[in-house]
Amino acid sequence: MQNNLSIKNKKLKTEILFQKNYITKFIYNIAKKNEKVFCILDTKIKIDLNLSKQKKIEIISIKCGEKIKSYDGYKNLSEKLIKNNINRRSVIIAIGGGTLGDLVGFVASTVLRGIDFFLVPTTLLSQVDSSIGGKNGINTIYGKNLLGTFYQPKQVLIDISVLNSLSKREIRAGYAEIVKHALIRDYSFFCWLEENAIKLLNLNKYILEKAIYKSLMIKLHYVIKDEKELLLDNNSRAMLNFGHTIGHAIESHYGYKKFKHGEAISIGMITEARISNYLGMLSFNDLKRIVTHFKKSGLKIYDTVLTDKKLIKKLTKDKKNFQNIINFSLIDKIGSSIFYKKLNKDKIYKILQHL
Ligand SMILES: NC(=O)c1ccc[n+]([C@@H]2O[C@H](COP(=O)([O-])OP(=O)(O)OC[C@H]3O[C@@H](n4cnc5c(N)ncnc54)[C@H](O)[C@@H]3O)[C@@H](O)[C@H]2O)c1
Ligand SMILES: [Zn+2]
Structure with a gap:
């Protein structure tokens, strides 16, 4: 398999990149092209600490799991972004498993009526499934994923080197x-x-x-x-x-x-x-x-x-x-x-x- 295979699909307007040990570079590349980057990060993922010293890059860490797909999870993240002056020229990158991707996709699609976002799935489940297709959402007491939107990420990075730390x-x-x-x-x-x-x-x-x-x-x-x-x-x-x-x-x-x-x-x-x-x-x-x-x-x-x-x-x-x-x-x-x-x-x- 090629190291940097990319699947581009015009109909879906999402590009899927396959690259190993690439997350830091991916974030820098996006930062180069955009005014401000909000990286929403699963606390279990370690990234280059120099990233947080960059003015353009703001890192928000979240302890992940199904409970973040909730009204509280939605409120906390969206209000944090608004408080930190997110605007239409900002972009969001979600780096984590399916729960983070689902929450961030929903937030990205609704805050200021839609901010461009990128996904870096870090669990096997999210790499093979949830990062593709644009479904996002949170749960209610009546069942799973009952509040959400269809909103496609601009790019998805599949980096299998990040899977080594999974149980x-x-x-x-x-x-x-x-x-x-x-x-x-x-x-x-x-x-x-x-x-x-x-x-x-x-x-x-x-x-x-x-x-x-x-x-x-x-x-x-x-x-x-x-x-x-x-x-x-x-x-x-x-x-x-x-x-x-x-x-x-x-x-x-x-x-x-x-x-x-x-x-x-x-x-x-x-x-x-x-x-x-x-x-x-x-x-x-x-x-x-x-x-x-x-x-x-x-x-x-x-x-x-x-x-x-x-x-x-x-x-x-x-x-x-x-x-x-x-x-x-x-x-x-x-x-x-x-x-x-x-x-x-x-x-x-x-x-x-x-x-
Ligand atoms: N949107 C869709 O199309 C779609 C499709 C399938 C599943 N889903 C949703 O995905 C969610 C499940 O995703 P999940 O299984 O990734 O759960 P998850 O996001 O809770 O991740 C599982 C655990 O692994 C940790 N983790 C993440 N990356 C890690 C890494 N590289 N090393 C070590 N630990 C790491 C997380 O902190 C968490 O504790 C469900 O809510 C499900 O409904 C959505
Ligand atoms: Zn599933």
């Missing part, structure tokens, strides 16, 4: 979204993952880069076809929600504390694959193969809440759902997904009792 748990959580991309669209990618998952989880550079690239191309396919999730067919961006209907309900049930997003959607994917099998869409052999791969890669596959009635209540709060009908993006074989299957909540409850 194994975080790497596995990110891997879950990679497997999701393979399961919904690319059988041969899934076969390749079966061969290479262990190397990937051990951060083998070549394997990692290839997997991130493949994953992003699958995500881009849906985002380019259906940026605002309006299509009603198999190219809909909704296909990326495989595992997320159940996954989001699990996260919300536990107040975003027990599971990381990637863990909740791992359980979600296995459960939704089981539902696909129960409905006669996915063969038992494919289901078994998926479960085997999840187990081998250390991905979670079950939680006791699946049989709890409260989970069904949470499902009806998902923004994709209406009254008692729950929408699922399911799979009919490995590498092939099906646009929203509508299921009644009582039927889901029954299915979940029998899985």
Whole structure:
């Protein structure tokens, strides 16, 4: 893989750069071209201290996690930017995982009605998924990501050298979204993952880069076809929600504390694959193969809440759902997904009792 591959997409107006050990240079380059740069930084990321001595560059550090995607997180950051005289010629760079990217994207799209922003995703999950596509937002007590906008970053820098400090748990959580991309669209990618998952989880550079690239191309396919999730067919961006209907309900049930997003959607994917099998869409052999791969890669596959009635209540709060009908993006074989299957909540409850 090239060291400085860049994917430019006119339709999306986002450029994706792949460069190792490049974050400091990236910030300096942006500072050269703009009046003022606000770097919003996850406290776990260490950057060159000289950056903070530059007049043009202001660094705001935030301790990250799901809790920053909240009214308080939004208020604190946007008011800090306004207090520090952000203006339309300023730009924002978010350097952190998916929670920071989601919060900063929302802030950038609303403060002064929109400030240009750049993303440097620093978790595997954010490099393969959340940094691409322009969705952002915060959570409410009624569910995840219920307040947000579509707002594309100008550039995304994928720098895999920053992943070395991640825990194994975080790497596995990110891997879950990679497997999701393979399961919904690319059988041969899934076969390749079966061969290479262990190397990937051990951060083998070549394997990692290839997997991130493949994953992003699958995500881009849906985002380019259906940026605002309006299509009603198999190219809909909704296909990326495989595992997320159940996954989001699990996260919300536990107040975003027990599971990381990637863990909740791992359980979600296995459960939704089981539902696909129960409905006669996915063969038992494919289901078994998926479960085997999840187990081998250390991905979670079950939680006791699946049989709890409260989970069904949470499902009806998902923004994709209406009254008692729950929408699922399911799979009919490995590498092939099906646009929203509508299921009644009582039927889901029954299915979940029998899985
Ligand atoms: N916008 C989208 O399209 C989209 C897609 C998928 C997921 N998401 C969202 O992404 C969020 C999850 O993202 P996440 O898993 O990156 O969570 P996160 O941002 O909470 O990061 C996980 C943890 O890793 C730490 N961290 C970040 N970079 C690190 C590094 N390089 N080394 C060590 N520690 C580091 C963080 O401080 C945090 O504790 C969820 O809120 C989910 O809803 C959004
Ligand atoms: Zn996700």
